[in-house]
Amino acid sequence: MNGPDGRSAQAAPLNGLGGSNGPNGLDGDVDEALALANDNRRGPRPGSGGAPAAPAPGPRQTQEAGAPQAPAPAPAAEHHRATSWPAARRLAREAGRRAAEHRARIAVDPDRDTDPPFPANIEGTMGTKGIGAVAGAEGIEGFRSLLEGPAGTRALPRGAVRVPLDQALGLVLATPLTALTDLPSFDTSAMDGWVVAGPGPWVVRDEKILAGHASPASLADGEAATIATGARIPADTTAVIRSEHGHTDDKGQLHPLRRVAHGQDIRPRGQECRSGDLLLPAGGLVTPAVLGLAAAAGYDELAVFPRPRAEVLVLGDELLTSGLPRDGLIRDALGPMLPHWLRALGVEVTAVRRIGDDAKALLKAVRGAKADLVVTTGGTASGPVDHVHPTLRALDAELLVDGVAVRPGHPMLLARIKDGKYLVGLPGNPLAAVSGLLTLAEPLLRALSGRAEDEAPYGAPLHSSVQGHPYDTRLVPVVMRQDSDSGHDWAVPLHYNGPAMLRGIAASDGLAVVPPGGAQEGQEVEILDLPWSWGPATGGSLGVSTSPFKTTGNAAGNAAGHTTGHTAGNAAPSHLGDETRQAAPPNVGAESPHDTMGSATLTTTQSGTQTADNSPGDEGCFT
Numbered sequence: 306m307n308g309p310d311g312r313s314a315q316a317a318p319l320n321g322l323g324g325s326n327g328p329n330g331l332d333g334d335v336d337e338a339l340a341l342a343n344d345n346r347r348g349p350r351p352g353s354g355g356a357p358a359a360p361a362p363g364p365r366q367t368q369e370a371g372a373p374q375a376p377a378p379a380p381a382a383e384h385h386r387a388t389s390w391p392a393a394r395r396l397a398r399e400a401g402r403r404a405a406e407h408r409a410r411i412a413v414d415p416d417r418d419t420d421p422p423f424p425a426n427i428e429g430t431m432g433t434k435g436i437g438a439v440a441g442a443e444g445i446e447g448f449r450s451l452l453e454g455p456a457g458t459r460a461l462p463r464g465a466v467r468v469p470l471d472q473a474l475g476l477v478l479a480t481p482l483t484a485l486t487d488l489p490s491f492d493t494s495a496m497d498g499w500v501v502a503g504p505g506p507w508v509v510r511d512e513k514i515l516a517g518h519a520s521p522a523s524l525a526d527g528e529a530a531t532i533a534t535g536a537r538i539p540a541d542t543t544a545v546i547r548s549e550h551g552h553t554d555d556k557g558q559l560h561p562l563r564r565v566a567h568g569q570d571i572r573p574r575g576q577e578c579r580s581g582d583l584l585l586p587a588g589g590l591v592t593p594a595v596l597g598l599a600a601a602a603g604y605d606e607l608a609v610f611p612r613p614r615a616e617v618l619v620l621g622d623e624l625l626t627s628g629l630p631r632d633g634l635i636r637d638a639l640g641p642m643l644p645h646w647l648r649a650l651g652v653e654v655t656a657v658r659r660i661g662d663d664a665k666a667l668l669k670a671v672r673g674a675k676a677d678l679v680v681t682t683g684g685t686a687s688g689p690v691d692h693v694h695p696t697l698r699a700l701d702a703e704l705l706v707d708g709v710a711v712r713p714g715h716p717m718l719l720a721r722i723k724d725g726k727y728l729v730g731l732p733g734n735p736l737a738a739v740s741g742l743l744t745l746a747e748p749l750l751r752a753l754s755g756r757a758e759d760e761a762p763y764g765a766p767l768h769s770s771v772q773g774h775p776y777d778t779r780l781v782p783v784v785m786r787q788d789s790d791s792g793h794d795w796a797v798p799l800h801y802n803g804p805a806m807l808r809g810i811a812a813s814d815g816l817a818v819v820p821p822g823g824a825q826e827g828q829e830v831e832i833l834d835l836p837w838s839w840g841p842a843t844g845g846s847l848g849v850s851t852s853p854f855k856t857t858g859n860a861a862g863n864a865a866g867h868t869t870g871h872t873a874g875n876a877a878p879s880h881l882g883d884e885t886r887q888a889a890p891p892n893v894g895a896e897s898p899h900d901t902m903g904s905a906t907l908t909t910t911q912s913g914t915q916t917a918d919n920s921p922g923d924e925g926c927f928t
């Protein structure tokens with residue numbers, strides 16, 4: 306990939322900074338990034354680089370307990386007094402675990418409404434109270450062991466409830482799902498046809514055997530009976546012959562049209578499971594399929610954790626709730642988006658309030674919130690009407706994360722407002738808010754809802770290089786596409802990934818986690834799934850796709866100008882199929898370090914991958 310000055314991205318990884326902020330001039334933060342980039346070209350200057358002054362004293366906060374900025378280069382730690390992105394997620398997860406523990410505790414004993422200090426052994430914690438202390442970990446372990454006890458021996462875990470099946474959708478299993486019966490619970494016919502005993506031909510009984518009836522009389526050798534799929538198999542049956550594989554002669558005798566194998570088309574009792582078998586572990590989401598399985602296995606109720614409750618506070622006087630933007634006012638993009646996004650994460654949204662830029666109203670709303678989590682939007686920075694920090698100070702809240710080394714979204718924050726109650730402050734810029742949602746709210750809510758952690762994050766190679774921030778992680782919307790030859794998934798970076806833009810994310814399957822310094826074409830990066838994306842590679846791994854270029858996720862990706870989308874004609878990368886080339890909108894380009902507003906100009910790198918110079922939509926990569 307070439308920069309505007311012709312140098313390769315590898316040789317000059319920061320050369321896209323200057324053109325990244327569109328036609329309206331640089332804002333303060335881009336200046337800052339440029340200064341850093343320039344410093345970087347000259348070689349690192351530890352402790353310098355235009356670092357902003359230390360943040361004004363805020364709510365109680367502590368040193369980061371050993372939160373390195375790795376893998377960022379050394380100057381990052383000094384430049385950004387922010388929690389690293391991985392550490393922020395760990396902290397949010399820990400906050401969720403502790404909120405779950407709190408909820409479980411007060412479910413048993415409402416008077417024990419105090420939390421142990423936030424543990425200090427979590428990298429990146431800012432809570433002084435917890436330094437050196439591990440109190441609370443025992444409680445969490447105890448909670449876990451209840452979840453992981455052997456099948457059939459566990460009581461209902463603290464904080465869990467039993468609900469009828471039809472109320473369990475979207476909740477999290479609090480106990481393993483063990484079979485309450487053999488499945489099938491009796492030997493059953495897999496096909497419509499005849500049951501037969503011994504070698505043919507067979508005399509067919511008059512009595513027909515139907516599903517839903519008690520045991521039929523046993524068969525004698527040389528005897529057959531008409532049977533329906535799902536009906537009980539009589540004792541001494543040899544096999545089931547499908548109706549299309551046998552015929553009866555005019556004497557009423559049944560003859561096979563094919564060789565009959567012993568036991569064919571009989572589903573034996575317990576084929577799927579035996580009573581007491583583990584069907585699903587605790588911590589999994591109750592999906593429609595889980596409901597079906599639970600019902601088949603004999604359940605009327607499920608032990609689940611109640612939904613976490615969240616309240617959304619939308620800040621900003623400039624927001625309109627209908628019509629076109631006018632007179633400096635803009636449409637609120639977060640009010641219509643966040644509650645549903647939270648619901649998709651399994652949350653009960655108890656209220657959505659519009660607070661404007663009213664500090665008193667914000668304080669009252671946060672103080673009075675009953676939910677486990679308050680999510681605010683906007684007001685996280687230090688502008689004249691940014692009231693989130695002062696509000697947290699007024700509440701004597703404990704800031705656990707105050708800024709994250711991630712773009713967009715770096716002003717995001719996480720605070721404990723009181724025992725068991727947390728606040729995630731999302732920045733006002735809409736994509737920055739999504740970044741905050743996935744960085745802080747999602748791990749917190751996942752842990753709070755009792756969901757098991759992902760064993761290994763999903764990764765995919767990038768279809769084209771992505772410019773990195775010098776020191777911060779970037780989250781970049783991508784669509785997942787499958788290479789027809791190798792079957793591998795690629796993450797195709799999308800345009801319109803600026804902090805104020807939703808056009809990229811709306812067309813995406815997920816967000817690529819681009820490490821500080823950027824990532825090259827073909828480099829494997831972590832992908833954050835969106836709650837409604839199919840889950841990359843599902844179709845591929847099941848071998849269901851016959852398409853030469855399978856859409857593994859959101860087919861709308863083409864509308865946001867992914868790499869393969871703009872490679873019209875025969876210039877498409879050779880490792881993608883024809884369909885890729887046909888799918889191409891003409892005038893949008895791949896994520897590129899130096900994209901600015903303007904029309905796309907295609908360039909071809911040595912590897913044949915298309916990139917776009919001067920493409921629209923990548924304004925503000927570094928704000």
Ligand SMILES: Nc1nc2c(c(=O)[nH]1)N[C@H]1C(S)=C(S)[C@@H](COP(=O)(O)OP(=O)(O)OC[C@H]3O[C@@H](n4cnc5c(N)ncnc54)[C@H](O)[C@@H]3O)O[C@H]1N2
Pocket residue numbers: 333334619620621623624635636637638639640682683684685686687688691714715716731732733734735737804928
């Ligand atoms: N001096 C500094 N200023 C800013 C910094 C900084 O580090 N130092 N960071 C910038 C970044 S990056 C972001 S992101 C924003 C975050 O600011 P706030 O969280 O205080 O958000 P607001 O100022 O309220 O709004 C920012 C932007 O977003 C628009 N907005 C707000 N709410 C909504 C909504 N519900 N729907 C659509 N758009 C919304 C708002 O109008 C602003 O344009 O701070 C920068 N400044």
Ligand code: MOO
Pocket residue numbers: 711712713714715716732734737738804805927928
């Ligand atoms: O959240 Mo700002 O938009 O980090 O870039």
